[in-house]
Amino acid sequence: MGRRLGYVAMALLGALLFGTAGLAVGSWYGGRGALSLSPEAARSTAGELLPGVEPSGSTTVRGYRYGVFLAADDLGGNRAEFQYGDGPDCTLSERMRGAAETGGWRELRRVPGASCDGWRAERDGMTVTLTHPAYGSRLSITQSAPGGFRIATITGTLLGVAAGAALFWAAARSRRPVPLVVGTLVTVGLFPAAVVTWADLAVHRLAEPVWPVWRGLAPVLVPFWLVLLLIGVIVLARRPDPAVPATDAVAAGRAG
The missing domain is CATH 1.20.58 (Methane Monooxygenase Hydroxylase; Chain G, domain 1)
Known part of the structure; x- marks a missing residue:
């Protein structure tokens, strides 16, 4: 036994x-074959989901994990981040939710946060997440996982x-x-x-x-x-x- x-x-x-x-x-x-995220597409998406709101800063980050650079068409290969203000702006959550519902974004769901909740949505091979850290609200745009x-x-x-x-x-x-x-x-x-x-x-x-x-x-x-x-x-x-x-x-x- x-x-x-x-x-x-x-x-x-x-x-x-x-x-x-x-x-x-x-x-x-x-994860191969994920949509390569261009800076132009990221800025256009940020303007669509937060219309009339100008970011105070933005950056495009190439995927890098555990000493390995990811290819542009790998899942997680790159992401774009937009910062708004010097502190959390909770009014942006309702603005994004309304724009996402109007624009036909899928998988719209709430993201719990310390100061206030954010939102997450997917469309056109992109996943957009709005959060509210202490140093300012942040809109992160990454690649969505391919179908298979x-x-x-x-x-x-x-x-x-x-x-x-x-x-x-x-x-x-x-x-x-x-x-x-x-x-x-x-x-x-x-x-x-x-x-x-x-x-x-x-x-x-x-x-x-x-x-x-x-x-x-x-x-x-x-x-x-x-x-x-x-x-x-x-x-x-x-x-x-x-x-x-x-x-x-x-x-x-x-x-x-």
């Missing part, structure tokens, strides 16, 4: 690690879960040292990125791309994984051959 529980625990570990990697790959694949984003993310996650559970179950049932050493190396190699990915998901969910975590950690994890691989080879080389009885080994040593 205990051994079977060990197999199940290993299968769950593999499903978690490979499922997280599959989620990252699926979200990257599904959720399907690709779910598919990648399920494929990773199935592959990880099967591989780790087989490694746990094997009595040979090689699968166990390989499984240990894979666990050590995937675990740090998986932890950072889930910490990211706990804060942002899928509002921010998670795949840069893996690419950003690769320069550190690859040398570390190679060192562990060398250690594993040394351990296997020093392991006694189970085909030779212990008494024969001792006798051979004395004869030598």
